[in-house]
Amino acid sequence: MESSELARFEAVVLPHLDAAYTLARYLTRHDHDAEDVVQEACLRALKYFDGFRGAEERSARAWFLAIVRNTAYTWQRRGRGEALTIEFDEREHSEAVADEHPEAELLRSSAKESLGRVLDRLPPEFREVIVLRELQGLSYKEISDVAGVPVGTVMSRLSRARTRLQEALQDEEAR
Amino acid sequence: MAHPSFEAQLDMYLDGELAAVDARELEAHVAQCPECARFRDARLALRAALQARAPAFPASDTLRERVRAAVRAAAPARASRPLGARVLWRALALAASVAIVALGSWRLGQERAAGDTVRDEVLASHVRSLMPGHLTDVVSSDQHTVKPWFNGKLDFSPSVYDFAASGFPLMGGRLDYVGGRPVAALVYGRRQHLISVFLWPATRGSAGGPGVATQQGYHLLRWTTPDYAYWVVSDLGMAELDDFAQLVRQAAARLQ
Numbered sequence: 001m002e003s004s005e006l007a008r009f010e011a012v013v014l015p016h017l018d019a020a021y022t023l024a025r026y027l028t029r030h031d032h033d034a035e036d037v038v039q040e041a042c043l044r045a046l047k048y049f050d051g052f053r054g055a056e057e058r059s060a061r062a063w064f065l066a067i068v069r070n071t072a073y074t075w076q077r078r079g080r081g082e083a084l085t086i087e088f089d090e091r092e093h094s095e096a097v098a099d100e101h102p103e104a105e106l107l108r109s110s111a112k113e114s115l116g117r118v119l120d121r122l123p124p125e126f127r128e129v130i131v132l133r134e135l136q137g138l139s140y141k142e143i144s145d146v147a148g149v150p151v152g153t154v155m156s157r158l159s160r161a162r163t164r165l166q167e168a169l170q171d172e173e174a175r
Numbered sequence: 176m177a178h179p180s181f182e183a184q185l186d187m188y189l190d191g192e193l194a195a196v197d198a199r200e201l202e203a204h205v206a207q208c209p210e211c212a213r214f215r216d217a218r219l220a221l222r223a224a225l226q227a228r229a230p231a232f233p234a235s236d237t238l239r240e241r242v243r244a245a246v247r248a249a250a251p252a253r254a255s256r257p258l259g260a261r262v263l264w265r266a267l268a269l270a271a272s273v274a275i276v277a278l279g280s281w282r283l284g285q286e287r288a289a290g291d292t293v294r295d296e297v298l299a300s301h302v303r304s305l306m307p308g309h310l311t312d313v314v315s316s317d318q319h320t321v322k323p324w325f326n327g328k329l330d331f332s333p334s335v336y337d338f339a340a341s342g343f344p345l346m347g348g349r350l351d352y353v354g355g356r357p358v359a360a361l362v363y364g365r366r367q368h369l370i371s372v373f374l375w376p377a378t379r380g381s382a383g384g385p386g387v388a389t390q391q392g393y394h395l396l397r398w399t400t401p402d403y404a405y406w407v408v409s410d411l412g413m414a415e416l417d418d419f420a421q422l423v424r425q426a427a428a429r430l431q
Contacts, residue, residue: 006250010243017242021234035238043249044352051292051355063355070352073429077312077350115228125327133190134225140192148330148357159186166221 009049012060013042019136020063020068026131027072027124041071060140069128069146081171118168129154181211185312189218208413293354294397294407298390301371301408302350311347313364323346325359331376333359333403343370345421353406363419370409370419377404387413396420400427 020041024034045067077082077145119127125147132138132146144151184201187193193201199367200210205211212274231394236240285335305312313324322335346362351373358375377399385398406422 006247007248011250014239014242017234017239018231021238023232025232034232035235035241037246038234038238039242041248046246046295048292049357064356066355067352070357074350074352088400115224119225119229131226134222135231137231148393150330155183155186158190159182162186162218162221165225166217169224172201 005049012049012052013045013064016061016064017063022055022135023065023068023128023131024072026135029068029073029120033075037075038068039070040075042126044071059142059145062138062145065132065138065142066148068147070148073124113155114163114172118165121159122164125127125149126164127155129157130161130165133158146148181205181208182214185215185218187213189215189222196216196411244412286378294388294390294395296353297371297373297408298393298395300353300373301393302391304349304360304362304371305369308382310348316345316347318345318348321361323347324348325350331359331360333361333374334427334430335361336423338363338422341418341422343422355402364409365415365419368409368411368415370407372406372423374403375408377402389413398424400424401425 017038020038021034024041025031027036028034041064045064048067052060113138119130122130130145132143138146140151140154143154147154149157151160181201181204184193185205188198188201191377205215236269246302307371308390309349313321315321315324316337316339318335318337322332325333325348335348335419339345343363343365346364346369348362349360351358351360353373353375356375358373361372361374363370368427374404388395393408394413396405398405398420405423407416407419407423409419411419
């Protein structure tokens, strides 16, 4: 690869590292796994960069995030990460919270966790559409490109995921 | 909810995906429909809650440095390989095209750049799959097990056939990533040899005619049907691989 090509790769891909890490973090739910996934995705992106002819900012983002997403799924299939759909681990999580938060904050944060816990428990194909739409502001078309499903599927997944999250939100408020 | 058809529209509206003219109509409806207004408010409350509580995770400086270093380390390695491979391939392609002109079906020139990359990826994927533990994600000789396994993993449903009766037993399938998209890979056996079949929906204009190549001791065959692009890779002899490809083509043609 010529240095100008490497510079072009860095200019196209590296601006999306935050988005990549956020997606990987929500899919793997672990800091270290997410970092490994992002690094592997960058190397894959480098490999496929010849085939990428995106002209604009947004399509580059969707192209790269699609690779990140597929890398995260491959990662999980290889058994290197926790299963993407594994149930929330109460004990492990409680310890983490207790480590990081003073006791006074624990009460507040346990109520606060609920929505996040439900998000973490959503099947990955629902979790990813929420992350891509609500946290990263991708269009339906871009999400469709990232997840490799038609726009109609993106819309129905978003709808179902939102309804599920709203139920969690209402449960919290009822408590 | 009394207006299920409005739910989808409201989601589109709130996501900024509804055309302006439809948006105005929808606004007029919501203004006089308490149920739709409640639906909208619940969605807005969820959005606010997610923004407040579901954080984005910025990449750390450590990760940025790691990635930059890894990319720079990988980039020079790429430079030396494709040059040699491409020169060889173009020479082969030139020789092949002379022969293929007679067959009248080879459109190498117009898709050489894209085809090169895909061929490299297909071959790399096949070779990688031969390493221990990478061959198949779903191990089964039953086409009715392998086909459903792809459901939900791909945006298409690949046709899966077992050719055990012809001496090419189905061994399983896996997901792979070629040409910037997820693809189905089917694995077949022939004595001690393995055959990978890659397929994905054909895109208009990029189809190209059938092609053959030999690279690093592997044979590659490529063709497209109206529905799918196919690549077949193996270290099997070309004659036998051709027989196998013929079986796949016939099975796919019967389906249509």
